[in-house]
Amino acid sequence: MASAWMFVAATAWGGCGDDDGHASSGGSGDGSGSSSGGSSSGVTATDSASSSVGTASSSTTDVDPDSSGTHGSSSTGGPDDPFGEPLSVPLPVELVPLALALADVDGDGVLDLVVTGTANSVVAASTLLGDGAGGFGAPVDGTVPACSAFPVVGDVDGDARADLFYGTCEGDGVFARGQADGSFVAANVLAPWTEPPVRSSRFTDHDGDGDDDLVMLTVDGATVRLHVASADGGATWPLTTTTLTGSGGDFNGLDVARTDADVTAAVLLDADSAAAWTIADGDGWGAVAGLPFTLVPTSLEVVDLDGDGVHEILGASRGERSVQLVAQGGGTPVASPAIDTTVDPFDIVVGNHADVLAIIDDDEPTLALLQLAADGTVAPLSERTLLAPAVRVLAGDLDGDGDDDLVAATFAAGAVTVLLAQ
Numbered sequence: 001m002a003s004a005w006m007f008v009a010a011t012a013w014g015g016c017g018d019d020d021g022h023a024s025s026g027g028s029g030d031g032s033g034s035s036s037g038g039s040s041s042g043v044t045a046t047d048s049a050s051s052s053v054g055t056a057s058s059s060t061t062d063v064d065p066d067s068s069g070t071h072g073s074s075s076t077g078g079p080d081d082p083f084g085e086p087l088s089v090p091l092p093v094e095l096v097p098l099a100l101a102l103a104d105v106d107g108d109g110v111l112d113l114v115v116t117g118t119a120n121s122v123v124a125a126s127t128l129l130g131d132g133a134g135g136f137g138a139p140v141d142g143t144v145p146a147c148s149a150f151p152v153v154g155d156v157d158g159d160a161r162a163d164l165f166y167g168t169c170e171g172d173g174v175f176a177r178g179q180a181d182g183s184f185v186a187a188n189v190l191a192p193w194t195e196p197p198v199r200s201s202r203f204t205d206h207d208g209d210g211d212d213d214l215v216m217l218t219v220d221g222a223t224v225r226l227h228v229a230s231a232d233g234g235a236t237w238p239l240t241t242t243t244l245t246g247s248g249g250d251f252n253g254l255d256v257a258r259t260d261a262d263v264t265a266a267v268l269l270d271a272d273s274a275a276a277w278t279i280a281d282g283d284g285w286g287a288v289a290g291l292p293f294t295l296v297p298t299s300l301e302v303v304d305l306d307g308d309g310v311h312e313i314l315g316a317s318r319g320e321r322s323v324q325l326v327a328q329g330g331g332t333p334v335a336s337p338a339i340d341t342t343v344d345p346f347d348i349v350v351g352n353h354a355d356v357l358a359i360i361d362d363d364e365p366t367l368a369l370l371q372l373a374a375d376g377t378v379a380p381l382s383e384r385t386l387l388a389p390a391v392r393v394l395a396g397d398l399d400g401d402g403d404d405d406l407v408a409a410t411f412a413a414g415a416v417t418v419l420l421a422q
Contacts, residue, residue: 080381083406083421084421088413088416089417090415091115092138094126095124097117098149099116099151100114100407100409101116105129105161105178105182106178106179107161107180110129113128113130113136114127114153115128124143124144125142126142127183132398132399134405147166151164152164155203156214157177163175189234195225199219199253201215201254206228213228214229217251224243224247224251225241226241226242226244227240227242247276249272249274249288250270250271250272253269255300258304258309258310260328260330264280267300268288273296274297275291275313277291291315292334295317295320299348300316302314305350316345317338318345321340321341322340322341324337341359341368341378342368343364346360348360351396351403351404355373356372357369358406360408362390364389365389365390367386367408369381369382388410390410399421401421405421
């Protein structure tokens, strides 16, 4: 079973930025954080920007099996292709959708759809509760006192309900705890922030107590720091800060991985699309070391291809139309040859179909599926034509059959697109 994360570059908390925006070089986009029970989001080299206020609406949130008849796949693929045809799920939400996450918000064991964006000049969120069969109910709307429309997602209190973390214009952070009805309630657990604005953040169980902690990245000139806020159940979480040595990069993106020694590694992506990592060292972090990509990575995904608990790092290069895998051998990263793709990767994901890589292109309504081997080689499986270009692709088990399905953020069509595993 693969455990996959995508991670994204982030704009600072101050100045109405996006904590976890998904974007490619030269454009804005969409992003989200880790999703409970599904895969989460990754890093790209460019910050995202909020869009103007408007409304996306539709009539129903059920999966529409007839939608793929007109807008269906350009290639259904062979017997090794695990996914069916694209199915449209309209978004009747009173907000401009910017970010998308799959997460169990109400704690019923079924993945829900969390859509965040802006409405009436404020950040808003809508939860579409999953029905366990690949469909979703009517949106449960909620507004949180945040500036960023791009939260990260985790479970900080072990209640099996997804929680959100947003950056705010004031330079601190806002947590929003998931409720049984699918809504969120704000709860601030950070002390007043005195560091530079956070560029990117990620939830992970850093201390191994079963609750997600918050890892945050700040950059102040040549000074790069990682901060870990430990979710200890208190009113204010204790904070540990490490100034990274050997960094040398203007890092925008952050995610976490597990190494051969079963410790946390922070994987970083800078504004010039250079990838690096640092390994946890006691309460702090070690020196930053470059990752040996030969392509110029504009997005990265951390994924356990063989289920051994050690994560590989998959890079995709927008413009070069290529992907490349960096694996860990004895704690030393080793790159496989870069492989060309048929689409320009804007976002990538690997679900628990550990050998199937999904790629979307935000300029073309195309989702490409490739077979990914543990040695980093890939082979094309098929392509699907979507309702619109997508700005996000996520993986998670929507229908409870044990296989991850795909969700593409085709926001320009006022919908998301679901591909159920078959």
